[in-house]
Amino acid sequence: MKRRSVLMGLGAAAVIAAAPLTASAAEWPAKPITMICPWSAGGGTDLLLRKLAASLAKETKQTVTVANTTGGGGAIGHAAIMRAPADGYTIGMITFELNSLPPQGLIPFTWKDFDPIMRINMDAPALTVKADSPINSIKDFTDYAKAHPDDVTIGNSGPGSVWHIAAAMMADELGIKAKYVPFDGAAPAVTALVGGHLTAVSVSVAEVRSQVAAGNLKMVGVMGEKRSDLFPDVPTFEEQGVKASFGTWRGIALPKGVPAATRAKIVKALKAAYDDPEFQEFAKNAGLSLAYQNDKDFTAFLDKNAKDVHRVMLSLGLAKK
Amino acid sequence: MDFALLLHSFGNVFAPDVMLVIAFGVAIGITIGALPGLTATMGVALLVPLTFGRPPLESLAMLLGLFCGAMYGGSISAILVRTPGTPAAAATVLEGYPLAQKGQAGRALAMALFASFCGGLSGALIMTFMSPLISTVALEFSTVEYFALAVFGLSVIVSISGNSIVKGLMAGLFGLLLSTVGADAISGFPRYIFGQMDLFEGPPFIPTLIGLFAVSEVLANVQITKQIVRVKTVVDRYFPSWADIKAAWVTIARGSVIGTFIGAIPGAGGDIAAFVSYGETKRTSKHPEKFGTGVIEGVAASECANNACSGGAMIPLLSLGVPGDAVTAVLLGAFVLQGLQPGPLLYKEHIDVVYNVFASLIVANFAMLIIGMLGIRLFAKVIMVKRAILMPAILVLSIVGSYAMRGDTFDVYVMLTFGVVGYFMQKHGFPLSPILLALILGPMAEANLRRSLVISGGDFSIIFSRPIAVGLLILAVLSLIASVYNHRKIQKRLALTDGAGGE
Amino acid sequence: MKRGDFVAGAIGVAISGGALVIASDFPADVVMKIGPAFFPEMLAYLLLLCSATLMVNAALAKPAVVAAEDPPPVRGLFLDNGIVRAMLTVAAVLAFTLLLRPVGFILTSVGFLIAMMAVLGMRRPLGMFGVALGVTAGIYLIFEKLLGLTLPAGVLDSILY
Numbered sequence: 001m002k003r004r005s006v007l008m009g010l011g012a013a014a015v016i017a018a019a020p021l022t023a024s025a026a027e028w029p030a031k032p033i034t035m036i037c038p039w040s041a042g043g044g045t046d047l048l049l050r051k052l053a054a055s056l057a058k059e060t061k062q063t064v065t066v067a068n069t070t071g072g073g074g075a076i077g078h079a080a081i082m083r084a085p086a087d088g089y090t091i092g093m094i095t096f097e098l099n100s101l102p103p104q105g106l107i108p109f110t111w112k113d114f115d116p117i118m119r120i121n122m123d124a125p126a127l128t129v130k131a132d133s134p135i136n137s138i139k140d141f142t143d144y145a146k147a148h149p150d151d152v153t154i155g156n157s158g159p160g161s162v163w164h165i166a167a168a169m170m171a172d173e174l175g176i177k178a179k180y181v182p183f184d185g186a187a188p189a190v191t192a193l194v195g196g197h198l199t200a201v202s203v204s205v206a207e208v209r210s211q212v213a214a215g216n217l218k219m220v221g222v223m224g225e226k227r228s229d230l231f232p233d234v235p236t237f238e239e240q241g242v243k244a245s246f247g248t249w250r251g252i253a254l255p256k257g258v259p260a261a262t263r264a265k266i267v268k269a270l271k272a273a274y275d276d277p278e279f280q281e282f283a284k285n286a287g288l289s290l291a292y293q294n295d296k297d298f299t300a301f302l303d304k305n306a307k308d309v310h311r312v313m314l315s316l317g318l319a320k321k
Numbered sequence: 322m323d324f325a326l327l328l329h330s331f332g333n334v335f336a337p338d339v340m341l342v343i344a345f346g347v348a349i350g351i352t353i354g355a356l357p358g359l360t361a362t363m364g365v366a367l368l369v370p371l372t373f374g375r376p377p378l379e380s381l382a383m384l385l386g387l388f389c390g391a392m393y394g395g396s397i398s399a400i401l402v403r404t405p406g407t408p409a410a411a412a413t414v415l416e417g418y419p420l421a422q423k424g425q426a427g428r429a430l431a432m433a434l435f436a437s438f439c440g441g442l443s444g445a446l447i448m449t450f451m452s453p454l455i456s457t458v459a460l461e462f463s464t465v466e467y468f469a470l471a472v473f474g475l476s477v478i479v480s481i482s483g484n485s486i487v488k489g490l491m492a493g494l495f496g497l498l499l500s501t502v503g504a505d506a507i508s509g510f511p512r513y514i515f516g517q518m519d520l521f522e523g524p525p526f527i528p529t530l531i532g533l534f535a536v537s538e539v540l541a542n543v544q545i546t547k548q549i550v551r552v553k554t555v556v557d558r559y560f561p562s563w564a565d566i567k568a569a570w571v572t573i574a575r576g577s578v579i580g581t582f583i584g585a586i587p588g589a590g591g592d593i594a595a596f597v598s599y600g601e602t603k604r605t606s607k608h609p610e611k612f613g614t615g616v617i618e619g620v621a622a623s624e625c626a627n628n629a630c631s632g633g634a635m636i637p638l639l640s641l642g643v644p645g646d647a648v649t650a651v652l653l654g655a656f657v658l659q660g661l662q663p664g665p666l667l668y669k670e671h672i673d674v675v676y677n678v679f680a681s682l683i684v685a686n687f688a689m690l691i692i693g694m695l696g697i698r699l700f701a702k703v704i705m706v707k708r709a710i711l712m713p714a715i716l717v718l719s720i721v722g723s724y725a726m727r728g729d730t731f732d733v734y735v736m737l738t739f740g741v742v743g744y745f746m747q748k749h750g751f752p753l754s755p756i757l758l759a760l761i762l763g764p765m766a767e768a769n770l771r772r773s774l775v776i777s778g779g780d781f782s783i784i785f786s787r788p789i790a791v792g793l794l795i796l797a798v799l800s801l802i803a804s805v806y807n808h809r810k811i812q813k814r815l816a817l818t819d820g821a822g823g824e
Numbered sequence: 825m826k827r828g829d830f831v832a833g834a835i836g837v838a839i840s841g842g843a844l845v846i847a848s849d850f851p852a853d854v855v856m857k858i859g860p861a862f863f864p865e866m867l868a869y870l871l872l873l874c875s876a877t878l879m880v881n882a883a884l885a886k887p888a889v890v891a892a893e894d895p896p897p898v899r900g901l902f903l904d905n906g907i908v909r910a911m912l913t914v915a916a917v918l919a920f921t922l923l924l925r926p927v928g929f930i931l932t933s934v935g936f937l938i939a940m941m942a943v944l945g946m947r948r949p950l951g952m953f954g955v956a957l958g959v960t961a962g963i964y965l966i967f968e969k970l971l972g973l974t975l976p977a978g979v980l981d982s983i984l985y
Contacts, residue, residue: 036973040726047369047654050370063626065974068726070517070726070727070728070975071522071731072519072522073521073522075518075521076729106521145471153776159505159508160507164669184506184768185577188587188588191587192464194643195460195461196460198782208596210642210653210657213666214641214662215664277368285660286657286658318509327892353971365975370972407851410832487878487881490869490870490874494867494870494871495839497866497867498871507860508851508860510850510860512846513843537868543943544907544910707946709941709946712944713940714937714959716920717936717937720920724975730921730924730925732920732969733920733921733924734921737918737921741914750828751832767863
């Protein structure tokens, strides 16, 4: 009796020990999946990923957990994704900072060290001013800035952040001089603008939408490829004769070296999760503009984006080399 | 103010299922608040996804209940095991823990609950009746006013310095220096990070807090080798005694106003409010020399202010769409997910939602009072747990609480380091709270001063160009002078009472 | 002379000195006049001043009335020595942190709790195991299940789900 239970115990132990081996050989996904979020729990990126993870869990009938590996302005989390085992059970969310950190010499790797799977969303900044401001178009803004060269302040979400770069790109294109005021995230910058302490902000449409809807602020132009779905009557920069387009993005990537068969399954499962109506509705309510790209397009996009960002940061004096 | 509508909203909130989710939210909130490392902000953030797809009233009521509960919950661990469950409860440690050590944990817990309830209710009522007025003042705060407010907050350091102002200042300056670690908020230049990317965003706040208070205390506690005479803890009350209420009512009234106002200023939250309220209470007290040894008004001051903050922080959120603190920033997301845009538009198009929020928060405070009273006996049991079980359990909670936020063991090392630093500082008579206050206010002071200078193009006169800022700076100087004067008085009295005057 | 205060002051001087040296390498800011070095330098000078004051006071002070120290360890058993206990606690936390990822939260936590309870003088193995399991399970449920925050599964990875 006793011997039997010992044997059974050993057997069980052998099965447990063998499980990880059999898991990778069997059909993906044979065990729980972890998704790494390089930003902290409760933030916009985290909420989006958690929702996608829920849809992926539904799709794959597997547990999908989200691990927040944050710090270093996104550097730590991206490094964790890059170094994760390439067995298809660790999937990461990559964000714009993957392209803005390398020029600053803050991370020793680039997007090329990842295997991009899909782009999820792409959010453009908008030049936004107070609702009662006399500025109504990009041209008004340029004229105002040229008339008051020492008084134009543009709030952004942090030094070297995506919206800081956006503002600099904007000013460069318009040929004006402005003071970039970095805040700790977009919300306080928007608040300061509502209080009338800034000339404008250059943060995303989603981040100003509530104040614009409330009638406290107004958008002068959207710096994206097309108009925002939320505010279809605000023209883009390009429509106002200024060639400037920019935006932040989020996407999914794998560490390099995931076997092709597994990778194909992941691509398919993630696309299905993305198409889940629940996820789509969530993204719409959160004000995100979904902008799906498959792995190939996303790779090409990353390449161009990285070069653009590097160039602007160099001209801003934010890039090291 | 539309009283018929308010009445109607109370009707909505009193529906059984809404009451149930409020109670659920409050209970979870108290738990999250009491656990070190889990803050109100994080609790709300993590439960927002749960509310997706539920009706707005239910979702918001639950989150508001959680907000309320967590603000109170932080005091439980602060009083019982000297670990502020949330940063907002850090000031509660100062008087709450000494009370527990004297065997009066029940008294402190009852006062914390009562003060939380009074503060929370006042905040909710002020929100209900005065939102538009207060929100216009809040918007006047530009970078200059924030700088002035931070300086005013820092002037409290003298009040929480303990017996030696020099040591208190050293602790505060050490904290301020620590707050400069990480990427500079204006230029982005990484300062004092020694090549550690983990320090890029500064020393992680929650692990530092847990280390300084919880771990340092455990390290001191495990050294007690002799059989300790168990302090007899009497938990015979759910409600403070009449004498305690009489002693604390002025404090509670003042704390409610301070808390609501600081809560209403975007970017300043319960932690600052609690310290300012505590500092003011000590400064105006008739017996300031007793502070630090377990004064019941001290517990009331901080707990009532941090709960009043929740109502205050909702004011700019509802009327301007601008969150008043970190928790309401997450709540803003919850509103948006419900398809609601807080701000003037909400008042115009969904005034029913606004009134439902008023009613929910008021009801949530009553729920907190009831659930809190039911729980007091249970909470207080913690202190009866054998030391050999309690200390290891606190350590595991501290480690997990430090780890979970970023999923990074680096943060646990930070916690341990500050545990050791805190232990030695404590042993040599250095107060720890100034470090905390400095870590909260340092970045606010520096970033806003320099932001102001970016706007003015380097012209320092901008600081004195705005009346509210000048007023706050004058207040800071006055408060500093008064505290130093007060300190002298305290030293004299202490010298009279017990000769040496302690360490 | 108060030795503790003197040493504390010296540490303060060292910290401020170090902060000043490092800050001298921070880039200047021509536009705003005050750059990344302004605040740290100002704070370091103030800390230097306070630390020096403390050192002078400590040096001038009469030898402190010997404060009631913790009574010296009476018994020989080394675990009864308070300092050793504190050092063991620090070591245990370090071990916990090192093992958290590879071994996983549940096993590490149970092991840590049992070890710490032993250090603090508990001697009932069954009770200790029960308590350790209970505390670990409670924390695990709150963090993993209620809040969805992942704790490392470690070696239990394949059987936990």
